[in-house]
Amino acid sequence: MSVPILKQGDVLIASIQAALSDRELAQLHDAFAEQVGRFRSRGVIIDVTALDVLDSFATRTLRSIAYTAKLRGANAVVVGIQPDVAFAMVQLGLSLEGVATALDLEEGLAYIRDVAKRGGQRVR
């Protein structure tokens, strides 16, 4: 199952609904890299609310998507990490170093708006 990427104004949103295989993750990565340029997006939101586990490959891919998007001029936010998932990730030593995170989609959109208002500078 490939993840659909939705375009909302100048923000791209992908909501991951089920655990993805490594190949599907790689596809998502490629799709984002391509579409950020095509739509001249300012923000990228990856919603992982539905996931109950994030392994090391998924974490690395999310980070990679964020860095790639940044290089293409868009800020990425990972939203909706569940409490249990966050705790498990920390226990495993996985962290989304340098990637913005937000509570949910709404917060993620607010963050992107915020960054845009501050002239593209990251607030944290």
Next chain:
Amino acid sequence: MADGIQQAASKALLREMGLDEANIERRKKIVGFEASDLPRIAAIRDLVTQHADDYVTTFFNHLSGLDDARPLIASRAIAERARQLKREHLVAMVQGEYGMKYVEQRIELGILYAKAGLDARVFLGAFHQLLKHIGSAVMKQLDRKPVDGFESFMSLKKIAFFDIGLIVDILVFERERTIRQQQESIRELSTPVLQIRERLLLLPIIGVIDTQRARLITESLLRSIRANRAKVVVMDITGVATIDSKVSNHLLQTVTAARLMGAHVIVTGLSAEVAQSLVALGIELSKLNTVGDLQGGLEDAERILGYRVLTAEAGAGPAPEGT
């Protein structure tokens, strides 16, 4: 009615302490109780039964002379009940039946002692006094056959030690239960997550942080972040006396987990000693956002959230823009 409740309590304790038939048999083996002891005890059955009241009086007279036993003697209701149970005990001691029923009786008395806060050493003293009286009575009655008298008394003493083992175990178990409950309540009390403004949480940490507690703190924080939609968390560690590499690691994990949920964590209240020891230990805390005291942390948090605090007079002017 009250008896029923007490019996239920002693049955429950029986289970908690794992006192089943096999355990009781093991306890008998520990004191060296054998089938040959039964006729010897039977030989002094009448003697003990007849004078049971005297021995009970001896036991409690000895206790009432001791300051340490005051809790048991002071309450009339408890003393009466203990007296009654003790009498039943003495009679049961010479009946030759030392099964589950007998142990249940012992436990009921043990719970009573534990409730009254009777120390094991006080109980031991009084019980020994009682045994001494039984012993001399036995020797007096069997003065023609001192060997038989001694043997009978020693058999009875095995049962007495079997009882002592039970009572001491109960006293220790009940005391440990109190400690366990206290630890539990300290743990629960000491990890509150407080919302002090819309989207701003305060997490005051007091006391020692071990792995289990760090886990509880993290879990309750993460849950609160989601429930309150928190954006900023101020974690105050003024009440944490010492921080070593393990504790700092726990704190880092908590901060990282909160960040994964989109919350910004500000750590406050690192005392001079703590800061110095962290630097001396070479612990990497650059990932932590630290502010000297709680006030500074809250001010910082309010700034991030876009609050501006004004005094009433200053606020009377035109509302500032952009807040």
